[in-house]
Amino acid sequence: MPTAQPASTPNFLYGTAWKEDRxxxxxxxxxxxxxxxxxxxxxxxxxxxxxVGEGLAAAYATGLVTRADLFLQTKFTYQDGQxxxxxxxxxxxxxxxxxxxxxxxxxxxxxxxxxSFVLHGPASYSHWTTxxxxxxxxxxxxRDAGRTRVLGVSNISxxxxxxxxxxxxxxxxxxxxxxxxxRGWDRDVRSFCRxxxxxxxxxxxxTANVEVLRHPLVAGLARQLNASPAQIVFAFARQVGVLPLTxxxxxxxxxxxxxxxxxxxxxxxxxxxxxxxx
Numbered sequence: 528m529p530t531a532q533p534a535s536t537p538n539f540l541y542g543t544a545w546k547e548d549r550x551x552x553x554x555x556x557x558x559x560x561x562x563x564x565x566x567x568x569x570x571x572x573x574x575x576x577x578x579v580g581e582g583l584a585a586a587y588a589t590g591l592v593t594r595a596d597l598f599l600q601t602k603f604t605y606q607d608g609q610x611x612x613x614x615x616x617x618x619x620x621x622x623x624x625x626x627x628x629x630x631x632x633x634x635x636x637x638x639x640x641x642x643s644f645v646l647h648g649p650a651s652y653s654h655w656t657t658x659x660x661x662x663x664x665x666x667x668x669x670r671d672a673g674r675t676r677v678l679g680v681s682n683i684s685x686x687x688x689x690x691x692x693x694x695x696x697x698x699x700x701x702x703x704x705x706x707x708x709x710r711g712w713d714r715d716v717r718s719f720c721r722x723x724x725x726x727x728x729x730x731x732x733x734t735a736n737v738e739v740l741r742h743p744l745v746a747g748l749a750r751q752l753n754a755s756p757a758q759i760v761f762a763f764a765r766q767v768g769v770l771p772l773t774x775x776x777x778x779x780x781x782x783x784x785x786x787x788x789x790x791x792x793x794x795x796x797x798x799x800x801x802x803x804x805x
Contacts, residue, residue, distance in 0.1 A: 537564030537598045538765075538788055541781075542730060542774035543579050544568070550575040553776055554582025558592055560781040566703075566728075566772055568602035568647055569632045571612035576601065576635040584637055600643035600701075601632040602681060603666065605650055605658075621658060622665030629669050643701055644675035648682035655690035663696055679703060679728075685715045692723070703728035706769065708736045708803055721768060729769040733757055742803055744796075754790060755783055762790035763800045 541557040543550055543566060554565060565583070568574045583599075586592050603625050606617050615627035629644060644666055650658040666678050679701030680688075692698065702720050706713050706729035713729070720727040739745055740756040749756045761784060764771045773784045792800075 535598065536726060537770065539761075539785060540564045540566045540598075540600070540728060540770065540772040542566045542772045543575075544573050544774060546578070546774075546776065547575055548578075549776060550578030551581040551585070554579050555585045555591075556778055557781060558582070558586045558597075560778060561785045562781070563592070563596055564598035564600070566600045567632075567636075568604055568645075569614040569628045569635070570602065570604040570609055570647065571614075572608070572610040576632060580635045580637050594638055598642045599636055599638065600645060600679070601629075601636070601641050602645040602647040603628045603662065604647040605662075607650075608647060621661045622668065625662055625665035626669060629674055633674065640674050640676065642676045643679050644669060644677075645679035645681050645699075645701065645703060649680070649687050652684075653686075655687045655694065655696075660694065660696065663691075667697060677701065681728075683716070685719055688716065688719050698723055699725060701726050701728055701770075703730060703772070705729075705731040705735055706764070707731075708739045712764075712767065712769070712801060714801075717768060727769050728772055729764055730772040730774075732760055732764055732769075732771055733773075736760065739800070739803055744799055744803065748792070748796060752790065754787070758783055758787035758790055759792070759800075761787040762792050763797055766792055766797050767801060 539562060541562040543554060546553050565579060567576045567579045569576050614631040615624040633639060646662060650656045669675055670678055677700035680699045681703040683702060702716060702725055704713050704716055717727050733740065739760060745756050745759050749759050761771050775781055775784060
């Protein structure tokens, strides 16, 4: 089954995790800085999704953007990943929890649909479970009803993606994983995504790879190109097929991150960075 790709795939995602009372101001600042794709989750433990919505409303009110200008992505999180502030009835079936979570997200974000609705992580670390299959079917139902354009899965292993495929589950449009250089920048999952027309979103590209930012190759290249090490990493990610996510709270870094879109690294440099710690 071919994967449905979003009508307009973003080139950079702004992540809103761990912002708490700064979420509203930072969401608006990210949009003002040039980001047009916002990543959040209906998981109050790590995200303040209603604050994202307030930031969006502020951007709309000033005429900075319209809803049509933005790519909004949220997530459904199982109860094990939540605290006591649940966006659904824990006694309800998983498909009802999915519907309740997305309805709450749409209210938070002030919209009648999101562009991408992501399963925040499978129910098990080791395999794709019957709970995941039920949840995924519930997400498909929400997509078919027009409340999201496409679906994705986060924090998923190659084995779980292969299990999804063997079970003939509809493939995701997006996979979003933490990307470690010392694990080959998630090479096996990226390869699976490439083979199955799935867009790979990479997060923690900087925070999970501090040793890469300090590596002589990256530092030297940054000096040569008059760029920051972070810009080199984001340019590298884009050139190996990763849609990058940044969660910076610094206005200058927001600008720098977006400016990395104009950087083009030589193929031999890309190859060197890909094997730098993997």
